[in-house]
Amino acid sequence: MNHHTPPIILERILAFFLHPDHASLLGDMAEEFAWNAEKRSPLQASLIYFYQGVRLIPLIIYNTIIWSGIMLQNYFLITARIMKRYKGFTAINLLGLAASMSICLLIILFMKEQINYEQFHSKRERIYRAVSTIHWQLSGNTSSFATSPASLSDILQEEFPDVENAVKIYETGNSIVYNNTSFPVRCIFTEPEYFQIFDFPLQQGDPAQALENPGNIILSLTTAEKFFPDDDALGKLITLEGIGEFVVAGVLADPPGKSHLSFDAIAAYSTLAGLTQFQKTFTAWEKNFFSSYNYFLLREGASRDNLDAQLASIHKRHFSRENRNYKLDNLRSEALLDINLGEVHGNMLGRPTPSIMVYIFLALGTLIMLTACFNYMSLSIARSLKRAREVGMRKVMGAHRSQIIRQFLSESFFTAILSLGLAILFLNWLIPGFNSLWGVVDLNVQIQFDFFQDWDVYLYFFLFSLFIGLIAGFYPAIYLSGFLPVKVLKGLKTNKGFSGLTLRKLLTISQFSLSLIFVISSIVIFRQSNHILEADYGFNTEAMIALNLQNTNYEVFKNELASNPDIAQITGTNLMPLSGQISVVTIQPGEEKQSVNATTYRVDHNFLESLGLTLLTGRTFSEDISSDQKNKIIVNESAVKEWGLGDPYSAIGQTFLNISDSLMLEVIGVVKNYNINLATRNVDPIMLVNDPARINFAMVYVMPGKTAQVTDALEKVWQKLDPIHPIRYVPFGGETIGFLRSIFRDIIYISGLTGLLAVIIASLGLLAMTSYSIENRLKEVGIRKVLGASVVSVVVLLSRDFVKLLLISIVIATPIAWMLNNFWLQEMAQQITIDLPLILLGIVPVLLIGVIAVVSQTLRAALDNPINTLRHE
Template structure:
């Protein structure tokens, strides 16, 4: 019996090669797309779970209330929190602090001189200082060195494998000495595997925390810049432990909180929640979003549904051609159960072939997909990835069973229910409502397609809005040069000479030195208040060090007051009054009614009466960070020292490469031996949107795949409908029907379904787009294009597909059409 089923199935598939190919290929694309989506969703959802003790590792962020209620909650915390928690709470068995080396140095280089005197020197960025417990808590693979002791001694450094190769090639790096900034010798004590993409914090080098002296404040309660992670004892009730935190903060911060009228609250955040469910200030990197992952999962299900609907529609439509076969088999004694088994067997073969084709697509397209999203999400698929999860294989089995049995069941029952006499005579065989069900399924398919197209339109419009929106300053043609490391004493005159020579270049509009640049969260922060306010009314504000060229270089508008003059250099800790610039958000934060009112007013720094600041001018708000974030209150002052971190050079647009070469020549002349480390501001700023760009690409790709799958089904279905109406078309042509009239006749039902689907899609699109856009502080308002473009695009594709199929039949000689049956 099985052999008979197999032969009949093979004949049926071969006889209907076109329909079989559409079914198999459509299902294969749907399954492959679903796999890639859920592989991506799995990857995003398993950040940091490679740590063997991940379920017990928590980060300790901090939030504020009272006078600091407007200060955003931050992922970092005071450096003394970790040691104090371990000492005070038996539930905390270990801790580690992680802090960027940039907090202590404006710039840093590493150099290595081999035995032949050849020196390799590089400017570095991804360097963190960590406690000796780092590798005891986290499971980053250590290729060489001892996990327990490699970071215990001062001036110890552990390198990633790629960084080690950069300096030492294939030579064993252990015990080698790297020179930092020409003034500190660092001993290589370990090498770790490059940090995986699914780690919420990325680093190339780790330096022992004991390398910095205690007077730098890493045991302090007033410097919330350190990421603090604690390991809890297994079985710890997190809620009960957090309930002890108010007394804990009161013990260590009570005096300061009372003096300044604020409250600090510590929290325990599971490390596995950071990437998708964390939106704190000072995150280590741009995080993902659980809402976006949810939407992608929905897209995966949509594509699979579209493929399954194609199968149902094409199979039931094709049933007319097999009516006589069913009738004859019933006449010779075949039972209904046997026919159902036969058709389900055919469905199983189609789905099995689709799975095989999907596997080929997955294997061949995986490298391209990884490049497309910019992440390697398939490494270790069977060892510690999605293939290692039993639920994945249950899902594969479920998809196969649904496709083979449940989706194949409806066509099987339709065909097995044919009345033998009517089937043999070739009479109409559709059961009552059969065509209506198929139309509803196609309409549902159109609803899914329109929703996916609309989602893609919203994502790309928001992304373009963020990339091309008015930031309040000039970012194009601005090159950023990182501060050099001058060996020995830093001579202020060198900086001044370099900047003045840069400004003399005919290819340069202007240049400015700053402590931070747009596109990066300002690292300096402190409390400020108006002279008429008490200490309890101070406000946390970001502090930016600039010079008199900052405003003209970035073309920031002054709405009141005046810019700094070259004589306005001062120190924030001096007894004399320091001139400052503030932005409009700072005006609002301090409670001034207008920028004009703020000009000339005295404000106090660090909530102390001894440091007075005078507002010289008010800058128009500009987006220091991405448009996902709110505008920060910013205060700028002109320091009387040249310990700058960045030099921003506004180039003329005629020949940027030539201008850059001139700047580099001056740099090397002024700072010999220091690497010329630069980047363009627009590219740097756009890095904040890397996750959004990736999301847009993924949405676009899978929306296109969904449309392709839907179009395949539409192609097969329209081809069959036209074939059924061939004689009708011939009769209408004989009676004088025009080609255009025939095309309208054939396509009107499909156009009607697109229109119905469009009406149903409107509330779905409105809800989903607004839910997603709420993640952005500045976002678009979905306009008519979001509701018009998707239906019009789908309608166009539908008409092209239908008319392409219909035109040949409509142009055929009616005599041939009438002989077709």
């Protein structure tokens, strides 16, 4: 008989929510629906059905609460038992998830800090700054700058009523001197409006008054404590080096949140107008453009489009003047909230975080977590044979598939939550490690996290772990709950259907290849960063102490030390070689010839001998010939070649015109090429000028074994010549080496850690695959052993396939690692060679870990007594 059936969707929904015990109720409803459809109409029947369904909601809620409580308890009990029984697997699962999770937690913390940037300003939505685009006349390039002409905010405030408030900021880098101690500070000059627009609280002083009078300065809490550790800073007189004396008129409190505007000192803008050295600065916008910033507050409801239009019109009327080097292409607004993680400009004020960092972190986190989840899946499925009977039994006892799914899901949730605990423990070590990275310190993105205070973060962590539990446990739950009781209880192998084996092999190979690349690269970077210090750059760096002379005169300094018997040589230069800083002078070879750029070093007459540079031809500077100073130059081989001077011999005697000071320069010697740049092998054309008056760095060559005595003497002389500034030694290679080494150290940390993590994850994956395949071959192993196979031969047989995967990874990874590393090594002035021992150093540990993962499983199977596997046949 044909009959009406209830709307399928409604019935499905009800079936989903109702406890399976209530199937007969749905039957009743279906029957009633059929009657109603006959007697009245299908539509009316549907409405009645729907109405009945709605009235079932209390029943559903009631059932859900009762049953979920009972079942949750049961699920956790079973989970705890399973974990106890399979301790090894549980430990591996926990470790794998926790290791990856801790990285992700770090990323979550990082993101949270980044999102909270500038959030403490109450008017944050209405604050903008001006951003300019500069067009470079010579190269034709354009670049954007966070700076803008200083007069912009006055013009804007005058002409545009929508601007409620505006503030100018002028940035200088200075040192503060107080009581004969000096510290470099990040200092800005700004107007009192600064505190009306931004919500920086003052611990001491009145925000409305503090920046009103010229000569006032506000210090940050840290700076105030540095100079006045146990004294009140307010009212003290300090000196901003090169600018003048200032009265401390306020102390900033620690800001309530992060802001890109974080400075050590804020001085009154009105001071600048009264200073002679700044008088020129504000006569034309080109003179202050590169260090002035303009921030403004729009009125409530004002539109940003109008602001941009206004800026464009102001640009056209006031700032369209072009000069030889550049012109201002346009002015536009940038919202305060877009500054952090936003566009990158030149001359950034403060230290906003570049957005690329967030994307890299997100991608890294996702990749790590996905691989970890995939490993959890493989491990769970590898154990499926062990769990199959349990599933069969549950089904026979009347469990529904949904209940079994919930059982397995609760296991993965439980595992994820436990891993979270472990991961938070790992954070303890990760956060200090992350914070000490040079890049992190430099960008001011250190994570401040108090494990016992920032409770809100734990909620994110918890949600994250639940999400991971779901991702990791979903597929195993579906897969394991699909077993047919009849088959599994009879002992038939049902899981032949898991066909992802090829995929998993590929995954394992790629995981191991990646690990190898990371590990080998870490070793290469480590070796190279050490090598930089020991390498031969073509000049003498041994037993040399370099000093930054600061304001002390070189000749005076040299005379003080002239009679010291422990010192072999003293020479000097305006810029340290290899420091990364260069000074370029434009010179013209002849009247109608093209001018060239010369990297110029202003040195003492004995520079060549002291550094051990080889003179190819001509002569070196002489102290006795007074015309040698300023007018004679020594060039290097590159200069001879690139400036078209023919060969070194014909170069002697040629003359150049220094365009900036109109001095004629005559070549008296040609020096062999030496490295002046760490990061590249190319040697730029160099000219050396004997110009002791402009020397900034002294290089003191010490007699063998006398370093301590010389250091002592240097300290004494320094104390005498400059009691205010502490002596500043310059590490070999100057700041650049420090910078390079910091970057190398960061990369070693990150790639080393990633490599370690990748090895762990890859090994877990391999472990899972091995153990899965062995589960399926237990009987085969039993039969082989009964027939007389030895343990070793069985282990070899079982491990062979997997060790093969490892070997394939090595074959793939080694050339890639070699190529990748050579790619960047080539750019270095002095490089190590990637040889076999180095590569083996990377391969062996990874291979060993992989083999241990495989053999640990195969050995267990091989040692098993055949009786255990064959008894039931």
